[in-house]
Amino acid sequence: MILIAGGTGVLGRELAAQLLAAGEGVRVLTRDPAKAERLLGGGVDIAVGDVRQPATLAQAMRGVAVVVSAVHGFLGGRGAGPQDIDVRGNAHLVDAAKTAGADVVLLSVLGASATSPIGLFRAKYAAEEQLRASGVAWTIVRPAAYLETWIDIMRQTAKKSGRPMVFGAGKQPIAFISAMDVAAVVARAATDAGLRGDVLEVSGPRLTMSELAEQVQRADGRTTAARHVPRPMLRLTAALARPVAPAFARQNKAALVMDTTDLGEAAGDAFARLSLPSARTLPAVLTDCRV
Numbered sequence: 001m002i003l004i005a006g007g008t009g010v011l012g013r014e015l016a017a018q019l020l021a022a023g024e025g026v027r028v029l030t031r032d033p034a035k036a037e038r039l040l041g042g043g044v045d046i047a048v049g050d051v052r053q054p055a056t057l058a059q060a061m062r063g064v065a066v067v068v069s070a071v072h073g074f075l076g077g078r079g080a081g082p083q084d085i086d087v088r089g090n091a092h093l094v095d096a097a098k099t100a101g102a103d104v105v106l107l108s109v110l111g112a113s114a115t116s117p118i119g120l121f122r123a124k125y126a127a128e129e130q131l132r133a134s135g136v137a138w139t140i141v142r143p144a145a146y147l148e149t150w151i152d153i154m155r156q157t158a159k160k161s162g163r164p165m166v167f168g169a170g171k172q173p174i175a176f177i178s179a180m181d182v183a184a185v186v187a188r189a190a191t192d193a194g195l196r197g198d199v200l201e202v203s204g205p206r207l208t209m210s211e212l213a214e215q216v217q218r219a220d221g222r223t224t225a226a227r228h229v230p231r232p233m234l235r236l237t238a239a240l241a242r243p244v245a246p247a248f249a250r251q252n253k254a255a256l257v258m259d260t261t262d263l264g265e266a267a268g269d270a271f272a273r274l275s276l277p278s279a280r281t282l283p284a285v286l287t288d289c290r291v
């Protein structure tokens, strides 16, 4: 049995589907079982729990050989941010896995480091370090930004005006990757014990936010240009919102860093190494992600 914490998310749902199709037993840990049932359909075992509450995790671990952590606290408010979910929540999950004798596959992020300007990336690095020190058999997957996540942001922000929002100048190339392709790598990591002790970095062809906005617009039959949030506005909002709306501040800060910093690309080609099909192109992803 493979337990996916975060199995209701963009990556987690695809991972659950791929593991089920491969004949694996799948259990999803969620705070919201009704949502999980609606999103996942039959075939998946559902366990109610919260990574912030260790007492809720023991039951979810029954019969589990591998735990995949696909949770994050990037969008969470007080008590649910990266320190609460990615650092302490993952520590609880790893402790519970250790007690159950299960391996752990951790979803980190490309560019995770102790000195990253993005708080989530520092939290992911801390989660990696505590996993390495835990004594549990582990695999770490570090993906670049998901195309599906950003296509959705473009569409959500274009809803009223017909013009998607680009945060900053939109000229920084980013090695976006489809969550479906990341799921294939994570599924392999979950089922191949030979990958324990490995860090698998995953990224795709580079593309700027402006290029992504343009291609999403074209796929949706629109020709109108994107709106841009100027960098000084992102900087100001990140500073002013921090005490009152930490998640909003976090998003503005991360957007600013993504617009001004090269977040790099994967070291090595995980798809070739694992004999998986190479990363999908944006047009192929847009065909799957219809409005």
Ligand SMILES: NC(=O)c1ccc[n+]([C@@H]2O[C@H](COP(=O)([O-])OP(=O)(O)OC[C@H]3O[C@@H](n4cnc5c(N)ncnc54)[C@H](OP(=O)(O)O)[C@@H]3O)[C@@H](O)[C@H]2O)c1
Binding pocket: 005, 006, 007, 008, 009, 010, 011, 012, 029, 030, 031, 032, 035, 036, 049, 050, 051, 052, 069, 070, 071, 072, 073, 085, 089, 107, 108, 109, 110, 143, 144, 145, 146, 147, 149, 179
């Ligand atoms: N999106 C990206 O661009 C990107 C890029 C690189 C890496 N990643 C990493 O990939 C993983 C999946 O990301 P995603 O974008 O697919 O996530 P997502 O769609 O935003 O879903 C987040 C998941 O986290 C779970 N979660 C949040 N707080 C929780 C808590 N306290 N207890 C238990 N579960 C909790 C949610 O479960 P419930 O609501 O059902 O409880 C949900 O399934 C994450 O680790 C993320 O950091 C994402």
